[in-house]
Amino acid sequence: MKKILALVLALVLCMSAAVALADTYGTAALTTVGTATNAEVKDGEAKNGKFQTNTTMCFLVLDDEGKIKYVKFDVVQAPVQFDAEGKCVTEQGTEILSKEAKKYDYGMAKVSKLEKGEWFEQIAAFEAYCIGKTVEEVAGIPFVTISEGHDTSPDVEELKTTCTMTVGDYIEALKAAAEVAK
Numbered sequence: 001m002k003k004i005l006a007l008v009l010a011l012v013l014c015m016s017a018a019v020a021l022a023d024t025y026g027t028a029a030l031t032t033v034g035t036a037t038n039a040e041v042k043d044g045e046a047k048n049g050k051f052q053t054n055t056t057m058c059f060l061v062l063d064d065e066g067k068i069k070y071v072k073f074d075v076v077q078a079p080v081q082f083d084a085e086g087k088c089v090t091e092q093g094t095e096i097l098s099k100e101a102k103k104y105d106y107g108m109a110k111v112s113k114l115e116k117g118e119w120f121e122q123i124a125a126f127e128a129y130c131i132g133k134t135v136e137e138v139a140g141i142p143f144v145t146i147s148e149g150h151d152t153s154p155d156v157e158e159l160k161t162t163c164t165m166t167v168g169d170y171i172e173a174l175k176a177a178a179e180v181a182k
Contacts, residue, residue, distance in 0.1 A: 017163045022064035026181030030036075031055045039084040047165055048089055052079040058173035062181050068130045068138070073123050073170050074100045099123075114164060125162035126154070127168065135178040137169050 001098075032054050039049035054077050061070040076098045081088045099106050099119045109118040116122070130138050144155035151166030 023069060024062045024181040026060045026062070026177035026179070027058065028060075028176035028180060029055055029057045030169065030173050030176060032169070033135055034079075039082060039086075041084060046084055048081040048083055050079050050081050054078075054169070056169040056173045058170065058177040060174060060177040060181060062135075062178065066134050067132055068135065071130045071174065072126050073127060073173065074098045075169075109167070112164065113162065116162065119165070122163045122165050123170070126167055127161065129154075129156070129159055129163070130174070136173055139175055141171075143168070 004089055017058060025129070034052035034053045034054040037049050038083075040047050054075060057074045057076075059070075059072045060068065063069050076096060078096050082088050082090075097105075100123075103120055106119045108122070112118070114122065116125075142155040143152045145151040145152045146164060146166075150166045152166045152171075153164050154167055
């Protein structure tokens with residue numbers, strides 16, 4: 001009896017492993033120039049210039065039908081400041097936290113009209129929206145402009161009360177991660 005039970009358990013384990021092996025995994029990190037401002041002297045006061053890159057990351061798990069089983073996004077915004085002479089004033093080795101790591105310190109909630117308007121809350125809603133859909137379905141969502149420079153906010157009824165931030169870079173990272181998963 002013990003041998004039969006052990007055999008059945010081994011078979012179940014093998015079948016579970018085979019199903020898990022049908023999943024495909026992909027990761028992507030896309031970096032863009034975020035903002036760039038010149039150093040200047042205004043009203044006798046020197047203001048540093050800033051150059052910032054944004055790295056949008058996506059980890060993706062697709063099932064054997066190409067539907068999203070799991071997706072996780074994050075962004076690192078890496079600003080570097082320089083003075084009027086062009087000398088870098090950002091210290092080498094400065095720790096830069098991702099938006100996910102910053103949680104409430106990111107500060108998006110103070111400009112959002114949503115009850116749960118912080119970045120990590122909105123991205124969690126967008127990630128949940130993606131589950132069960134294909135990458136193509138997510139990439140095909142309509143957008144609405146909510147303000148200047150924010151022209152890829154989802155125009156999807158399901159997200160209007162949970163995710164109004166710009167999602168264009170997340171979709172590009174999702175598509176790149178899906179390419180890796182193939």
